[in-house]
Amino acid sequence: MIYLDNHATTRLDPRVLEAMLPWLTDRYGNAGSVTHEMGREARAAVEDAREGFAAVVGAVAREIVFTSGATESTNLAILGTASRPRSGAGPGHVITVATEHHAVLDPVAHLERQGLAVTRLPVVGQADDGVPGRVRMADLEAAFRPDTFLVSVLLANNEIGVIQEVTEIAARVHAHGAVLHVDCAQAVGRMPVAVDALDADLASFSAHKFHGPKGAGAVYVRRRGRAIRLDPLVHGGDQERGMRSGTLDVPGIVGLAAAARLAAEGLDAEGPRMRILRDRLWAALSARIAGLALNGPALDATDGSGAAVRLVNNLNVGVPGVDGQSLLAALAADGLAVSSGSACSAESPRPSHVLLALGLDEDQARASLRFGLSRFTTADEIDEAAARIAAGVAHLRSL
Ligand SMILES: Cc1ncc(COP(=O)(O)O)c(C=O)c1O
CATH class of the missing domain: 3.40.640.10 (Type I PLP-dependent aspartate aminotransferase-like (Major domain))
Structure with a gap:
């Protein structure tokens, strides 16, 4: 997993x-x-x-x-x-x-x-x-x-x-x-x-x-x-x-x-590390999946004060041309723990209220994947996840 x-x-x-x-x-x-x-x-x-x-x-x-x-x-x-x-x-x-x-x-x-x-x-x-x-x-x-x-x-x-x-x-x-x-x-x-x-x-x-x-x-x-x-x-x-x-x-x-305490002590090292791995995941997915959309702010965006506008460990992407539920089921069967939105509402079939508030339509919101990285995430896991997701999307699109 x-x-x-x-x-x-x-x-x-x-x-x-x-x-x-x-x-x-x-x-x-x-x-x-x-x-x-x-x-x-x-x-x-x-x-x-x-x-x-x-x-x-x-x-x-x-x-x-x-x-x-x-x-x-x-x-x-x-x-x-x-x-x-x-x-x-x-x-x-x-x-x-x-x-x-x-x-x-x-x-x-x-x-x-x-x-x-x-x-x-x-x-x-x-x-x-x-x-x-x-x-x-x-x-x-x-x-x-x-x-x-x-x-x-x-x-x-x-x-x-x-x-x-x-x-x-x-x-x-x-x-x-x-x-x-x-x-x-x-x-x-x-x-x-x-x-x-x-x-x-x-x-x-x-x-x-x-x-x-x-x-x-x-x-x-x-x-x-x-x-x-x-x-x-x-x-x-x-x-x-x-x-x-x-x-x-x-x-x-x-x-x-x-x-x-560990989070505060580790932040200077773990923050940039998670950011690099998150950017690597986005690069790998967007290179392999045609039409992949980024949901939320640009990954490298900062505001007027130079502060980051997006969490270093977060990625949320829209995968056009697939059914969201089928994609999540395929990825889960393939040993990937990701979600399409908040865990607390994941049991309800409704699309994410956050993505709808961004102006996505219901199908786009359903066909979106949310990733969250942690201090334990490795580069190998990112590469393997990207390969499995790309293969899953290609399979669903071929049906
Ligand atoms: C932003 C936010 N607020 C509140 C909660 C609820 O936290 P807890 O699981 O500790 O009740 C969560 C957890 O999903 C969250 O992401």
Whole structure:
């Protein structure tokens, strides 16, 4: 099996497993049981992890709330902000982007069903001038209302890898007195992430996207300067300062912090390496498959400030003249783990909402492949994957 589906999840790094193992075996104390040594050592491990993780993402320890992953983090950030008391007239208004992950779109839709107003911003289309997938600042400005209290944007998209101009978005959100949540799930280990530099108020993270364990995540809740308050979704033992009750998953939290540290330490070497392999995959595929289209921003594009506009590990291509479902089935049978869109919606036959928002039609969106590389991807795997995909496409086109 050649695994190129690292936007869906990543392999647990053996060094992370090693850091977690004592907390899964001998050191099983409850981090809330501080009356005895085993509880206290678990508590100390959690607080070390909190400090370490905070340092990696540009936060301070007291701003980190541990959760079960990015879906819980986005729900806590969005619903926990919305249920706070608000002053002023109007039902309350939330702005998000049409191409967000469902972990954001669905809690926002839940608020809409409860009577709040929602704007889902369009993005620059594939055929438009500008960076495909980015939000236009004019659209954002036009969306604000007097009762806008929350804006939620993805730092880096999980399908087309586009990186939003979050700092610029933050300035506009704050000028309108609203709170900014940034879904950073895909960014760690693939680009520098600093919540203070982004000027985010809330940010969501997930360990399994950067070689940590599944079921461990965090939400950043700004305390410095503007202090943000959230109502909890889960009530109980008052863990995590009452924002997320429940016995802490000590191994998961230790794994999250270890994985984040490795991601930060490795980024300078792993980022360029993934970029080279990703570009090699695109070169090999486009040389062999006639009419292959790139979905999302140009691979080497930078913006006015010289910053990359696409994640180094992401590729998304459209394969004209084949049926998308048949192509995915053929590639899976050939030992390739790739997808046509978000893993969380892969079971539904609907085409990717991200590709539709770029202006692709349903057939084009269905006949698209998303690749995500990781620190474990090798050049041999890239060459072999390209050969298998080209052969699969040639076969389907010959039928
Ligand atoms: C951008 C983005 N946000 C949120 C999530 C949800 O993360 P988790 O699997 O930790 O709930 C994902 C995972 O697919 C994602 O890619």
